[in-house]
Amino acid sequence: MEANHNVYQNNSHVFSTEDARRLAGKRLPRLVYDFIEGAAGREVGVARNETAFDDIMLQPRVMENVSDRALSTSILGREFSVPFGVAPMGMCNLVCPNADKFLADAANKFDFPLCLSSAASSSMEDMAGWAGTRAWFQLYFGTSIEATLAMVDRALNAGFETLVLTVDVPQVSRRVRDLRNGLNLPFSMTSRAFWDFATHPKWSLATLSAGVPSPKNFMDSDGISKFRREADRGGANWEFFKILRKKWPGKLIVKGVTSAEDAHRLQGLGADAIYVSNHGGRQLDSVPPAIWLLPLIRAAVGPDFPLLFDSGVRNGEDVVKALALGADFVMLGRPALLALGAEGPNGLNALLKCFADDISVVLAQLGLNSTNGIRPNVIFNKTGATSHAA
Template sequence: MKLQSAVNLDDLRRMARRKLPRIAFDFIEGGADDELCLARNRAAFAQHRLLPRYLRDVRQREQSVTLFGRRYASPIGISPTGLAGLFRPDADRMLAAAARAADVPFLLSSAANAALEDALPVAPEHVWFQMYCTSDPAINADLVARARKAQVRVLVVSVDVPVNSNRERNRRNGFSRPFRMTPGVALEALGHPMWVLRYLRTGGVPMMRNWLPYAPAGADAGEVADLYGTLTPAPMVDWEHLRRIRAGWPGPLVVKGLLHPDDARAAVALGVDGLVVSNHGGRQLDTAPAPLEMLPAIRAAVGPDVPLLLDSGVRRGSDAVIARCLGADAVIFGRPTLYGVAAAGQAGALHALQIMRREIDAVLAQIGCARYEALDAGYLWPGMAAATASSTCESAVPAEAPLAKVWG
């Protein structure tokens, strides 16, 4: 299947599934426990209907958004995803390059295989850095200092992994730390010869290079992964840890993973500049609500001016539109761009972003709203009952043509 024949993100998913051995594909695909949260994230979008407005001039559509002082071409971005190098060597740099080409943010994970210092030069205006607080305060401070030295624009702190979750697909496949290529895994992988060739050519399990500076000299990839496993998760992390990061970071600070409105309000009071409303893509707490379900309450808690990004379950351009109507400034997603990079490298990741951009553009035209930033609850049914009588979008019925005359 050629890349251009992938007309939606699910097509990219099928391409990736053919390219990857089960152990790798399931690592992308899987969630926690019974994976009910994965389904809930998608079902939350299906609960909403977009109510179109017609007889509006939508020849020119605009979907750019401003986030933390920079204008981006689309209201989308790439979520932080660890171990991307397992799916294709140098995947993190490919994702950064795709984000630059699409002019959208890429949240580089601290669990990436590329080091922050290597990925940022690929797209210095587009790479944000995501970190977890570890059990070692000195390492936490050093990660912030490295981000500051590298001139990262936005620092993102994920707070929704107090302990490792029960990811049963990984356990069944033998995906554990340190990673071992068991005979059964190797036999299944032989059905994906190009992946095996790349895996062997690059030395096997890729190095988590952000953590190499904290490992003993000469540590191999498995030893660095073990170190990461001793430092994270860190169940002692609390608001004081976040306060220290705020004190040491001069730029925009975003917290990812809060779902309770009171937590969102507390983060903003502490000095956080924005939030990513997320349940970690259904990979942590299987009984958690979908972020879309919590979005209106979080928007009400933090007010209209705090940037909110939504993550988890985004698969269609209409999802980005619905999220905006409910209070989000933009959406981010991780699995679709991993599908793309696994299927076709940088071109595949860029194709995923282009698919979303095209879909958003088409939906804006279909509902009669020429600007993404002008979307509001009036474009949702039955949310329109709470909307103002006149939409904020342009090209409504002109004053010189009152309804009485329009209808005769």
């Protein structure tokens, strides 16, 4: 995507992730807002993901010719127009009807990859139809190896070329907000939820008239959804990875890796890319900030091995920081859903444009013309000056 210099135009009330969060907090039922924002334990880990980004500073450079700036970035042999995509998130249609379709439309408009979750409320066939090969399929281990491999076959038949195996959910964590709100997936109504929905009539009417969202991909051979949110997904182990690697002919990405040792082992076993993520603090409260782990994993896998990153990215500056610290591509999680919750597709497109515009402006500040020029030396280093020649 060429730099868009009209960086101030926006027909939405969403100018930042913080705006999206505030508006979504007003417009969504508590149960849905908490499903997006909630995390494991005391939710310190999710906060740390964000503050760790705030503690990283960038070193401006001046007097370079930065009038032409390009955001196009390649990952796994394919060029996209922006260096970010959207992370897999289950049950997006709880946020607003057609949320997955709106995400697909945005993926086509901005030209970025979009991961459809195994736990999505849209089918993989629908998503493949909407976003073609921009759509990647995210795999959770299901009720058995057979059921999981059947889902893989289904993804292949639907035309997916890129599979993302999530490995950081051996057991779904206790998320206090969801427990308190009585959130069950597949969804079932509780008296608390009834009151919550009654006080958000606009959301409730829209959601009810579109049909209560349900998981569309965890089917067994009888065609009935076997999705249980609390199910054990520990079958995504080293043995399973070897089976999957043999079976999947396309690109295979492993998501949820936070240890340099695990990353190195996966690289040796034939993963095409590692997706560094701590699941946005949703799995382990005491997990280190994902952005701290990224340079350690980059060091373990070497300079050329593809790395994706998410967890705590809230604006374009964060995207640039992640690219500088070793990521080849950056994925957005909560911000996308909050923007949809705030203003539907209008809010989503506005926030994505904010990300793209921010990145372009930051490139100018750093004296760079493209995302390819982003190196570790753009990170401010208290101990000494950096050189642009690096």
